[in-house]
Amino acid sequence: MTTKLNKEWHQANPMPKNPTIEERLHWHIEHAKYCQCRAMPEKLKAMKKKLKSKR
Numbered sequence: 055m056t057t058k059l060n061k062e063w064h065q066a067n068p069m070p071k072n073p074t075i076e077e078r079l080h081w082h083i084e085h086a087k088y089c090q091c092r093a094m095p096e097k098l099k100a101m102k103k104k105l106k107s108k109r
């Protein structure tokens with residue numbers, strides 16, 4: 055299995071220690087742009103839709 059881990063991005067963008075859902079979402083959105091080492095969890099995807107539909 056090949057993982058495309060962008061070490062530099064991870065070092066520059068660590069996940070906050072006690073992230074809010076929005077912080078996690080933001081992290082994963084940015085993460086997906088620069089690194090493919092893991093996919094966004096389904097829960098967060100659902101959360102993203104919920105947040106968008108609020109506006």
Ligand SMILES: [Zn+2]
Nearest residue numbers: 089090091092
């Ligand atoms: Zn990654």
